Amino acid sequence: MSNPLYDALIGPHRGQGTPFLYMQDGTVQTHAEFVDLAGRYASALDQLAVAAGDRVAVHIQKSADALALYAGCLQIGAIYLPLNTAYTPTELSYFIADSDASVFVCDPGEKDAVSKIAQDTGATLMTMGASGEGTLKDLALDQPVREAVAARDSDDIAALLYTSGTTGRSKGAMLTHRNLLSNAEALVDIWRFTDKDVLLHALPIFHSHGLFVASNVTLLAGGSMIWLPKFDADTVIARLPEATAMMGVPTFYTRLLDDPRFDRALTEHMRVFISGSAPLLAETHDRFAARTGHRILERYGMTETSMNTSNPYDGDRRAGTVGFPLPGVEAKVCDPKTGETLPTGEIGVLEVRGPNVFKGYWKMPEKTAEELRDDGFFITGDLAKIDADGYISIVGRGKDLIISGGYNIYPKEIEMFLDDLPGVLESAVVGAPHPDFGESVVAVLVPEAGATLDIAAIEAEVKDKLAGFKRPRHFEVMEALPRNTMGKVQKNELRTRFDTVFQPSPA
Numbered sequence: 001m002s003n004p005l006y007d008a009l010i011g012p013h014r015g016q017g018t019p020f021l022y023m024q025d026g027t028v029q030t031h032a033e034f035v036d037l038a039g040r041y042a043s044a045l046d047q048l049a050v051a052a053g054d055r056v057a058v059h060i061q062k063s064a065d066a067l068a069l070y071a072g073c074l075q076i077g078a079i080y081l082p083l084n085t086a087y088t089p090t091e092l093s094y095f096i097a098d099s100d101a102s103v104f105v106c107d108p109g110e111k112d113a114v115s116k117i118a119q120d121t122g123a124t125l126m127t128m129g130a131s132g133e134g135t136l137k138d139l140a141l142d143q144p145v146r147e148a149v150a151a152r153d154s155d156d157i158a159a160l161l162y163t164s165g166t167t168g169r170s171k172g173a174m175l176t177h178r179n180l181l182s183n184a185e186a187l188v189d190i191w192r193f194t195d196k197d198v199l200l201h202a203l204p205i206f207h208s209h210g211l212f213v214a215s216n217v218t219l220l221a222g223g224s225m226i227w228l229p230k231f232d233a234d235t236v237i238a239r240l241p242e243a244t245a246m247m248g249v250p251t252f253y254t255r256l257l258d259d260p261r262f263d264r265a266l267t268e269h270m271r272v273f274i275s276g277s278a279p280l281l282a283e284t285h286d287r288f289a290a291r292t293g294h295r296i297l298e299r300y301g302m303t304e305t306s307m308n309t310s311n312p313y314d315g316d317r318r319a320g321t322v323g324f325p326l327p328g329v330e331a332k333v334c335d336p337k338t339g340e341t342l343p344t345g346e347i348g349v350l351e352v353r354g355p356n357v358f359k360g361y362w363k364m365p366e367k368t369a370e371e372l373r374d375d376g377f378f379i380t381g382d383l384a385k386i387d388a389d390g391y392i393s394i395v396g397r398g399k400d401l402i403i404s405g406g407y408n409i410y411p412k413e414i415e416m417f418l419d420d421l422p423g424v425l426e427s428a429v430v431g432a433p434h435p436d437f438g439e440s441v442v443a444v445l446v447p448e449a450g451a452t453l454d455i456a457a458i459e460a461e462v463k464d465k466l467a468g469f470k471r472p473r474h475f476e477v478m479e480a481l482p483r484n485t486m487g488k489v490q491k492n493e494l495r496t497r498f499d500t501v502f503q504p505s506p507a
Ligand code: MCA
Pocket: 086, 202, 203, 204, 207, 208, 209, 210, 230, 231, 249, 251, 252, 276, 277, 278, 300, 301, 302, 303, 306, 404, 405, 406, 407, 437, 467, 468, 469, 470, 471
């Protein structure tokens, strides 16, 4: 009887008094304490009648307890479903209903706002705050440390991560034990993680990057983490001397480069800086190398696949590329119309296959069939090319997607929301280069005949209903949207027109 992820990531640390999490307040949680806490959460979930395969949805802040809850879910074989802390109750109701979650853990401060969602869906509502406090911890502390580990198959789902789609409706990516474990194993190996590593962890843990890449890799290697609640340049600079490795989105690195304290002396001892979730500009890569002497190691992944490619640890880390397929992963560039593999150097849609590729979308067999081919190749929707040396570059997106500070924003979702507002005839949402977030959101609105749009009121409505990172930071009102002869909105024209709206105006 085995449980692939628990047995590899959590079980080996039982009873080990080695440091695991260095908290912001100076306290340290050992590996043994982490495993015990996970065991108490496993018991608490058992008390709540959560069975193997049930979904445990969490909308909670990052804490040591939040990570232990993830481990507790693995232990009893439940499916962990983390949700972006920025989501509003309007957004959350869809995820809780669609996943048919048995338990919904929310922040104590939002309990009243989400209790109706729990009532309507039948989920048991529990709370967990920024320090782990709340009804779930109260229950967990009353429980014995569970030793039993639920048996799971490699093909069983360990986590459900929602990712928006170009149709505007979010899809739950079903990630199996095999998917997550094979990826963690490949990354530990190629990035040379060991039990000596101390990873500076400032990422959120409701996405693949912070949870599966950063945390799973550290757990598998037996290392430790400086566990920060969020990215803050001052704190990162203060704690960097204790770290050996750091992972982040490009915004982390541009913000650090904006600070003169971030220099060669501060970073000399570091083993590696890794970047992903959004394109790292070659200019940032070069600036980082010139300032610190480190060449950032860029990798590429998706929620559906975890990591697919990485620049080499030893060897040439090439700016503007995402390196080579991970061991066990195949990648090819295909003609978007025919699906035929294209010759070296040509641009097409990247397809990937391997043990990392997800099982499919939760309760959406048609969507799964559209993106996952019968032969196992997943159509990423990213436009890429492979050069003669085998380096892969992501050169664009075949999908209508904006990536802001590492968060994905699907224009369709915002357009559907704006179109429903009074006085709005139609809208188009595009991304424009942003100095801090890489890209940010521009909304173009067309008013109904005779209507005058109150942009302040529209902004207030957006703030109320949509997560803050999706908020358009620039609005334009136009009489009509540019369309081609087929009637399709010319987004490229809008992108060109509003390309510089977020650039600082010349002094
Ligand atoms: C926060 N805000 C944002 C973003 N984050 N706006 C646009 N884009 C963002 N990414 C807004 C808030 O809504 C708020 O707006 C204001 O900024 C301040 O909020 P705060 O939380 O203080 O922001 P911050 O601390 O400056 O956060 C920026 C950040 C953060 C540090 C870049 O977004 C972050 O940690 N990003 C990492 C995302 C990530 O982990 N992605 C991995 C996805 P207002 O003032 O209106 O209230 S996984 C993935 O992509 C794949 C698998 C992969 O390859 O990794």
